[in-house]
Structure formats: C-alpha cells, structure tokens
Amino acid sequence: MKPSNLAIMLATLLLPPTGAVVAEEEQNLKSKKPAASHGHRGAKTFHIDNLDGAKITYIQPDLSSQTITPVMGKVTMPVSGVDNYHALVVEKDWGDHKEVIIRYQYMFGRPSKQNPVRLTAAQKSEFEIVPDPLPREHYRYHSQQTWGFLARYQGELLSNHPLTLTTSNGSEQTLYTDEHGRVTFQIPDDFPGLTEGERSKQTAQLTISGEYQQSDTNHSTQLVADYRVNPSHWQSTELGLLVLGIGFLAGGYLGQNLKNRDKKA
Amino acid sequence: MSTLNLSVIRKLVQISAFVFFVYGGLITGYYLEEKLSGALPALSCAYDFQGSDLCTLIPIQHQMDHRLGETIAKGGNLLMGVMPTLITLGTFLVLFVILNKAFCGWLCPLGTFQELLQMIGQKIGLQRQESLSKSLVAKVRPVKWFILVLLVFGFPLLTGMGMLNHDLGDPFCKICPSRILTTLATGSTEQLHVDTANATTITLTLFADFLFGLMLALGLTLRQPFCRICPMLALHAVFRKMGLLRLIKNASPRCDRCGLCAKACPMDIHEIHTDMTSRNVTFEDCTLCGRCVEFCPDKNVLQLKYAFIPLFSADPQYFKKRKKAQTNWEKQNLIAWFGNKESKRRAEPS
Ligand code: SF4
Ligand code: SF4
Ligand code: SF4
Numbered sequence: 001m002k003p004s005n006l007a008i009m010l011a012t013l014l015l016p017p018t019g020a021v022v023a024e025e026e027q028n029l030k031s032k033k034p035a036a037s038h039g040h041r042g043a044k045t046f047h048i049d050n051l052d053g054a055k056i057t058y059i060q061p062d063l064s065s066q067t068i069t070p071v072m073g074k075v076t077m078p079v080s081g082v083d084n085y086h087a088l089v090v091e092k093d094w095g096d097h098k099e100v101i102i103r104y105q106y107m108f109g110r111p112s113k114q115n116p117v118r119l120t121a122a123q124k125s126e127f128e129i130v131p132d133p134l135p136r137e138h139y140r141y142h143s144q145q146t147w148g149f150l151a152r153y154q155g156e157l158l159s160n161h162p163l164t165l166t167t168s169n170g171s172e173q174t175l176y177t178d179e180h181g182r183v184t185f186q187i188p189d190d191f192p193g194l195t196e197g198e199r200s201k202q203t204a205q206l207t208i209s210g211e212y213q214q215s216d217t218n219h220s221t222q223l224v225a226d227y228r229v230n231p232s233h234w235q236s237t238e239l240g241l242l243v244l245g246i247g248f249l250a251g252g253y254l255g256q257n258l259k260n261r262d263k264k265a
Numbered sequence: 266m267s268t269l270n271l272s273v274i275r276k277l278v279q280i281s282a283f284v285f286f287v288y289g290g291l292i293t294g295y296y297l298e299e300k301l302s303g304a305l306p307a308l309s310c311a312y313d314f315q316g317s318d319l320c321t322l323i324p325i326q327h328q329m330d331h332r333l334g335e336t337i338a339k340g341g342n343l344l345m346g347v348m349p350t351l352i353t354l355g356t357f358l359v360l361f362v363i364l365n366k367a368f369c370g371w372l373c374p375l376g377t378f379q380e381l382l383q384m385i386g387q388k389i390g391l392q393r394q395e396s397l398s399k400s401l402v403a404k405v406r407p408v409k410w411f412i413l414v415l416l417v418f419g420f421p422l423l424t425g426m427g428m429l430n431h432d433l434g435d436p437f438c439k440i441c442p443s444r445i446l447t448t449l450a451t452g453s454t455e456q457l458h459v460d461t462a463n464a465t466t467i468t469l470t471l472f473a474d475f476l477f478g479l480m481l482a483l484g485l486t487l488r489q490p491f492c493r494i495c496p497m498l499a500l501h502a503v504f505r506k507m508g509l510l511r512l513i514k515n516a517s518p519r520c521d522r523c524g525l526c527a528k529a530c531p532m533d534i535h536e537i538h539t540d541m542t543s544r545n546v547t548f549e550d551c552t553l554c555g556r557c558v559e560f561c562p563d564k565n566v567l568q569l570k571y572a573f574i575p576l577f578s579a580d581p582q583y584f585k586k587r588k589k590a591q592t593n594w595e596k597q598n599l600i601a602w603f604g605n606k607e608s609k610r611r612a613e614p615s
Binding site for chain 2: 133244248251261
C-alpha cells in the first residue's frame with residue numbers, strides 16, 4: 001500500500017459513527033412521537049475500508065488500552081463501562097512515512113472519575129494534534145465556535161507549524177501554531193440546506209491535519225471529530241432580549257401593584 | 266470598626282463566593298471532573314464554563330431522565346437506576362450538613378445577585394416593598410415545592426420513560442435564572458435566547474427570559490423575589506433539621522409585641538416573630554442570613570448556633586448600632602441626593 005491510501009482511510013473514518021446515538025437521533029428526526037431517551041450508552045462503530053497493516057488502539061480515560069481488531073472494515077469502540085472521553089488511535093507505519101488518525105469519543109457509563117486532561121496529555125503517537133481543551137463532558141463541537149488545538153511532536157509543542165482544518169462539508173483552512181504550539185480554528189458554518197429558525201440535527205466531521213518531517217521520516221497526523229450545527233440558527237438572542245424587556249416591564253408593574261395593594265391594606 | 270457588622274461581613278463573603286463560583290473554574294479547571302463537588306447546594310451553574318462547581322439540580326434532572334427513567338422504561342434494576350441520584354444526594358448532604366441553608370444566605374451567586382439588585386434599587390431611591398402580607402407569602406410558598414417535584418424530578422423522569430419529548434429532560438435548567446445570569450456574567454449571551462426549535466423549547470425559553478426580566482425588575486424593590494420559588498430552597502427544607510448551623514429562638518414575653526425580626530427578614534418569615542414554642546426556628550424558607558438576629562433587640566432571644574455553640578446572638582447594644590447604620594445607609598440614595606441639591610439651590614439667594 002502507498003501513502004496515498006491515507007486519503008481512503010481518512011475518508012472512511014470520517015463517516016459518522018453508526019452507534020445507538022445516531023440511531024436514536026434518526027428516530028427522533030423522523031418520528032413526531034417522543035422516543036425514550038435510552039440508547040446513548042452503546043458502542044460506537046466506524047467504517048474503515050483500508051486497514052491492512054494498521055494498528056488500532058482504544059484508550060480508556062484511565063489510560064489503560066487495548067488493541068482493536070476490525071471486523072469487515074469496521075472498527076467498534078466497545079463499551080468500557082465508564083464515562084468520559086476515550087481515544088481511538090489508528091496508526092500505519094510505511095517505513096519512511098508514519099500516519100496516525102486520532103478520535104476522542106465521549107462514552108457514557110459509570111463515573112470514570114478521570115480528568116480528560118490525562119487522556120489529552122498522554123502521548124498517543126509521535127506527532128499528534130491535541131484538542132486544548134476538548135469540549136467539556138456532555139458538550140460537542142458546533143459550527144461558528146472557536147476551539148484551540150496543540151501540535152505536539154514527541155511531547156514537545158511545535159510553534160509556527162501549519163495545520164489544516166477540513167470538513168466533510170467541503171471547507172478548508174490552514175493556520176500556523178503560535179509560539180506555544182497552539183492554533184485556534186473557527187469551525188465553519190458550512191452545513192447545507194439549513195432553514196433559519198428550524199432546528200437541525202445534522203452532524204458533520206472535521207479533520208485537523210498536519211505533516212512533520214523528522215530525519216528521513218515523514219509524519220502525518222489527523223485529529224478527527226464530529227461537529228454539529230450551531231443552535232444560533234434557531235435560537236434568537238434578540239428575541240430573548242425583547243422577552244426579557246417585557247418581563248422587566250411586567251416586574252415593574254407587579255412591584256408597583258404590590259406596593260399599592262399593601263398601602264390600601 | 267463600627268461599620269463592620271454581620272451584614273457587611275456577609276456581603277463580603279457573598280461577593281467573594283460569587284466571584285469564586287462564577288469565575289473560579291479558571292483556577293479549579295475546565296472539565297466537570299475538575300469542578301469542586303458536582304452537587305453544590307446552591308445555584309452555581311453548570312452552563313457557566315468558567316464556574317468552579319455546579320448545582321445539585323442538574324445531575325438530579327439528568328439522572329431522572331437518563332438513569333432512573335430509562336431503567337423504569339426498560340424494566341431494569343431499579344436500585345441501579347436510583348443509585349446515581351442517591352450518590353448525588355449523598356454528596357449534597359455532606360456539604361449541606363456543614364452549612365445548612367447558609368448556602369443560600371451566604372454563598373449562592375443568584376441569591377447574592379438578588380441582594381445586589383435590592384441594593385441598587387435602594388441606592389437609586391426606589392421605594393422598597395416592605396414585608397409582603399402573610400396571605401401573599403402563604404400563596405407563594407407552595408410554588409417552590411411544585412417546581413421541585415415537577416420540574417426537577419417529575420418531568421425529567423417521564424422524559425426518561427419516553428412519555429414526554431426530549432426537551433423536557435431538564436426543564437428546570439431551561440427556566441433557571443442562574444443559567445442566564447452566570448453566563449452573561451462571563452460575557453456570553455448564548456443562554457439568553459428564544460429557541461424556535463419546537464413548541465416546548467419556545468414555551469420554556471419565553472418563560473425563562475420573561476422570568477429573568479421579572480426577577481430583575483422585582484428585585485429592585487422586593488427582597489429575594491426568585492428565592493421564594495426556588496426549588497433549591499425546597500430541597501434544603503427537606504433536610505434542614507440535619508444541618509449543624511441553625512437559627513435558635515429563646516422566646517421571651519416581649520417577643521410577642523416587637524416583630525422587628527420578621528420585618529428584617531428578607532424572606533418574610535413571619536413565624537420567627539410569632540412562634541413562641543419552637544427552639545430551632547430554621548423555617549423552610551430561611552436562608553440563615555442572620556438579619557433577624559441582628560435586628561432582635563432582646564439579649565440572646567435569637568441566635569445563630571453551630572451545633573451547640575452560639576456563633577452570633579441578639580444583643581441590645583449591637584441592635585442599636587445596627588439600626589443606626591441601617592438608617593444612615595437608607596438615607597443615602599440618588600433621589601434624596603438630587604432632592605437635597607435642588608432644595609439647596611432654591612435656598613441660595615439669586
Ligand atoms: S441552570 Fe440552574 S439548575 Fe441548571 S445547572 Fe444551572 S444553576 Fe443549576
Ligand atoms: S433560594 Fe435563592 S439563594 Fe437559595 S439556591 Fe435558590 S436562588 Fe440561591
Ligand atoms: S429567618 Fe432570619 S436567618 Fe432566616 S432568612 Fe429570615 S432573617 Fe434570615
């Protein structure tokens with residue numbers, strides 16, 4: 001296999017997880033009836049086409065890890081039983097070229113009592129892009145938001161290093177890390193077919209990628225994550241302010257009324 | 266220092282606690298794992314990403330929805346379904362036993378904000394609504410119980426069981442003024458919105474924004490308007506006998522006539538004046554602010570005690586000073602200042 005196969009591998013890992021979350025969301029989208037909110041505690045499965053020779057590691061919040069064997073081109077992040085972020089690391093070594101794809105996935109379960117900083121701080125591959133921070137537990141990446149990422153080679157932060165954000169909706173942007181090895185991307189608001197005022201549960205994938213040459217070895221790394229439509233498309237701050245103002249006027253009127261009532265009494 | 270009375274000390278504690286709970290996450294850390302307890306007995310909001318802790322009501326709602334509700338729907342082991350809530354309540358209780366309802370009167374960011382509103386109203390010179398009538402107080406008191414039972418426990422549970430739509434999984438958070446206040450305090454307008462996704466979100470967000478505006482205006486002239494319907498106050502009330510800090514009354518015959526304590530009480534608890542039998546007078550609406558003790562003119566009739574140790578007791582000398590300080594404080598306001606300036610101007614010969 002040649003390094004160009006990376007694209008195939010990436011494209012496949014970018015496909016949405018076919019876990020219970022998606023099933024639940026699909027059900028919620030299609031059905032007007034309320035659905036029982038169970039199901040978000042299941043395993044997460046990703047399609048991966050070209051896995052020959054790839055090493056797949058699944059790291060739990062306490063940094064214990066296991067090797068995962070793909071089944072029919074699919075990688076399943078099994079239920080570990082504990083909550084918080086887990087990492088999936090897919091590595092391929094071509095000799096003079098090393099590639100890695102990392103995905104952090106929030107899993108539900110009993111409290112892991114682990115700080116996600118442990119997982120992000122741990123070296124998962126020689127060259128890696130690390131969320132700084134990860135979206136807080138129970139939160140997600142959304143379009144329009146700005147998030148920070150670090151570029152790290154063997155634990156050392158890489159300053160003035162180019163990183164590229166691409167999305168499955170077709171956006172692309174390259175920025176350089178600052179002197180602390182940090183870059184801040186604004187996630188593009190690039191979901192197609194949105195109607196203002198209507199909620200959209202679309203999910204897309206973002207990839208932050210970079211290359212690093214060390215001696216004769218070329219390292220390429222991708223951080224892969226889901227992102228969602230920013231709720232500002234159906235949440236209006238202006239209307240909120242207006243309603244707040246109406247509440248304020250009503251409060252003033254009510255306060256005055258209470259005083260008058262008391263005076264009469 | 267003559268100006269350093271209990272109210273001033275409490276204000277300093279409250280403002281420090283406000284800063285700590287609203288911005289302290291910058292020190293304690295960003296992730297939930299780094300928050301202090303995850304079950305604070307005060308409305309320190311989980312939506313405030315810079316906060317140092319989160320209130321106990323959010324895990325309870327989520328556990329009703331995702332744990333107990335789902336367990337019931339699936340016919341699973343009920344004990345396992347209820348276990349996370351028991352752990353949350355256990356954490357809450359460990360903290361609550363230490364300070365009892367003083368989490369409200371001394372530490373809650375939203376409680377502090379309402380007191381600041383009242384001070385602003387007073388300094389502008391708006392006429393304060395003195396104690397609310399007994400009949401109105403009696404009508405308002407049950408509301409907090411309905412909110413606790415329905416919005417914190419009931420609706421989330423029914424949502425988890427699949428009987429209500431997903432947007433009712435955390436209905437109290439959706440109308441909670443602390444969510445709007447603390448996020449605005451960190452410079453984010455994200456939580457002040459009308460959500461047009463569906464009828465439920467429209468109703469909840471309209472109500473939340475209206476309630477916040479209502480609280481802002483009422484808070485200028487009425488003491489602690491939201492606290493009176495706050496479900497945290499109701500949750501505190503359930504466990505109040507277990508707290509080590511308590512309000513004690515050693516009734517004297519003079520009590521019957523004075524009533525200054527009830528007038529000083531920001532929660533309009535008339536019973537501290539009229540109850541002549543109970544010793545522990547930490548009533549369900551009490552926030553252990555201690556104002557009633559400050560304004561009680563009879564020696565040791567009202568006391569704040571920690572277990573059996575008196576921390577602060579009513580004292581005639583203290584009362585005199587405190588009353589004078591209060592009169593001076595209330596005299597100084599913008600409207601009075603303009604009034605004085607105007608009358609001086611008129612008095613000056615032209
Ligand atoms: S919205 Fe209110 S109830 Fe919910 S976490 Fe924030 S403070 Fe607590
Ligand atoms: S009653 Fe008031 S002080 Fe107590 S938690 Fe509620 S808002 Fe805060
Ligand atoms: S009874 Fe006393 S301590 Fe309790 S809220 Fe009223 S004034 Fe404060």
